[in-house]
Amino acid sequence: MKLELKGLTKRFKDVTALDNVDLCLEKPGIYGLLGRNGAGKTTMLNIITARISASEGTVTLDGEPVFDSDSKLGCMHLMSEVNYLDTDLRFKEAVAYAKQSYGDKFDSDSAMRYAHAFKLEGSKKLGKLSTGYKSIYKCCLALAMDTEFVFFDEPVLGLDANHRDLFYRLLLDSYQRKEKVVVISTHLIEEAASMLEHFIIIASGRILMNLDSEQMSSYATAVSGPRDAVEALATRHSVISRVSLGGLETAYIKGIVETDDPKLSVCAVDPQRLFIELTRNEEERV
Amino acid sequence: MKLELKGLTKRFKDVTALDNVDLCLEKPGIYGLLGRNGAGKTTMLNIITARISASEGTVTLDGEPVFDSDSKLGCMHLMSEVNYLDTDLRFKEAVAYAKQSYGDKFDSDSAMRYAHAFKLEGSKKLGKLSTGYKSIYKCCLALAMDTEFVFFDEPVLGLDANHRDLFYRLLLDSYQRKEKVVVISTHLIEEAASMLEHFIIIASGRILMNLDSEQMSSYATAVSGPRDAVEALATRHSVISRVSLGGLETAYIKGIVETDDPKLSVCAVDPQRLFIELTRNEEERV
Incomplete structure (x- = not known):
């Protein structure tokens, strides 16, 4: 099944939250949707699942508009803070309700199993749970979805390290039960990275990058050493950013870079560091 | 200056949030206070800074009680969500107020510089800021404290990766301006770990571990391989936990472990993984 966003734009008063976004999601896999606060991630997910409407552009599933189509919307589920x-x-009760709504596309047994692993109290009302457990409640439902x-x-x-670790493991369990397109919007890129097969980076309402994990790992190289030596190498390449600390300079350079200069150390750039260097603004360069 | 907690206990109705805690903080450095949600971290910090009172036990600075002593409380600052x-x-206005309250122990210029780096709007009221910027506002004040x-x-x-990265860098800037005891309670252990010189792990209201970074890095070894081979090695050691995935087993073993068995791979355990394995509960072993 093919989900397509074409020319998707969303304006709120004087802010353009999404700006002419084209995106196609079809191949099952775990996708990371990465962006700074305010980049447009939540707006995009809300439009895809028809919680809000677009100012311009379309969202289609296999060529047909999603908006106002219950059968199309039944192929998607969004877990969100709101x-x-x-x-x-x-x-x-939520499990029974989800089963009634989604039928074969919801696995009640898995939902109960996930809730047990998190020690979620099944008899407590959603509104009475702590902030962390409100997330867990919604995660357990979403993990049991086979849409x-x-x-x-x-x-x-807001989850502690153990609960985050458990979530990542259960997500793999959920994916193994049924392959599907899973999109995760997260600020915790470092620890999620090993699970992600695709990286979609969004900045100021536009898609900045859309790479698979292999392309991501060879996208940039960090070169560190004395300023002069780094600059001598950097001038011959496309530089994403430079960071100085004491006498040491690091240049983040596009592509795979090699050097014989013994004063320089060269290493791959992990996805969180690459994201930071790609989306850093001027004021943050201190 | 020596901060001492002795027999610190805090009971809320039927919950013992802190249970007979002894702790001494004296040497300047950056300390990580790690614990699961509900472990007692916030309660401990609130009692130290006299926001709430203890059920039993004492908090002293150089031997004198902190509670009700303005001069002692003036040596401490707590940045918290509340x-x-x-x-x-x-x-x-908050900067002017802090300067008035803390005098030489607050650096207004640094506060303004940090706020600029975060693009915090200085003319906006605290209550009108987004959740992320409320944290940033309080962080900028706390980073400028030289208590x-x-x-x-x-x-x-709730901060995005760039803002977290900026916070960590400004914390080092703040520490270089004046060495002090900095204690950070965080769930994001992995990315904070390289900055932490000491690890205090709290579980169910008790201090589970109090190690410097060197002790932490040699505290445990991960041994992975076929189940039989792992078990043969594990039985001769103290095992923290075992994780199975497919046919592969990983045992987290106390201390530095070496082996000649070519079927086994051995590696150091990073602090977040060690924390998870030490504090995992039974239900989470799925």
């Missing part, structure tokens, strides 16, 4: 569920709903597309908007915000 | 500042206060003790309770929660 609550679209009744806060009086206990987890067990063709499952979107997670900041699923691990 | 707002103790007037929400009508603009950042510039002998500065505590940060989840300073980077």
Whole structure:
């Protein structure tokens, strides 16, 4: 099943949150949707799942508009911070409700198993849970979804390291149960990176990069050493950014770079560092 | 200056949030206070800085009780999620107020410089800022403090990767301006670890571990391979935890472990992984 965004634009008063976005999601896999606060990630996910409407452009599934089509919307699920569920709903009730709505595309047994692993109290109302457990409640439902597309908007915000680790493991369990397109919007790039097969980076409402993990790992090289030596190498390449600390300079250079200069050290750039260097603004260069 | 916690206990109704904690903080450095949600970190920081009172035990600075002593409390600052500042206060006003309260122990110029780096709007009232910028506002004030003790309770929660990276760099800038005891409570152990010189792990209201970074890095070894081979090695050692994935088993073993068995791979355990393995509960072993 093919999800296509074409010319998607969203304006709020004087802010353009999404600016002419084209994107195609079809191949099952785990996609990271990365962007700074305010970059447009949540707006994009909300438009895809028809929670809000676009100012311009279209979202289609296999060529047909998603908006206003219950059968198309039934192929997608969005887990987000904002609550679209009744806060009086206990987890067990939410599971029954999801089963009723999604049928074969929801696995109740898995939902209960995930909730048990998190020690989520099934008899407590959603509204009575702590912030962390509100996320966990919604994550457990989303992880049990076998819709063709499952979107997670900041699923691990506020969770401790163990709960985040558990979420990542259960996500793999969920994916093994049924392959699907999973899109995760997260600020915790470093720890999610090993799980991500594709990286979509969004900046100021536009798609800045859309790479698979292999392309990502060879996208840039960090070269460190004395300023003169780094600059001598850097001038021959395309430089993403430079960072100085004491007498040492690091240049983040596009592509794979090699050097014989013994004063220079060269290493690959991990996805979180690459993201930071690509999206850093001027004031932050201190 | 020596901060000492002796027999510190805090009970809320039927929950013992802190259970007979002894701790001494004296040497300047950057300390990580790590614990799961509900482990007692925030309670501990709130008692140290006299925001709440202990059920039992004492907090002293150079032997004198902190509670009710303005001069002792003036040696400490706590940045926390809960707002103790007037929400009508603009950042510039908060800086003036901090200068008035803390005198030489607050660096107004640094505060303004940090706010500029974060692009914090100085003329906006605290209450009108986004969640992320509320944290940034409080971080900028705390980073400008030159009190002998500065505590940060989840300073980077909700910040994007660039803002977290900037916070860590400014923290080092702040520490270089004046050495002090900096304690950071955080769930993002992996990315903070390289900055931390000491690791204090708290579990169920008790200090589980208090190690410097060198002790931490040699605390455990991960041994992976076929189950039989791992078990043959593990039985001769103290095992923290075991994880199975497919046919592969990993045992986290105390201390530095070496082996000649070519079927086994051996590697050091990073602090976040060690934390997870030490504090995992039964239900999470899925």
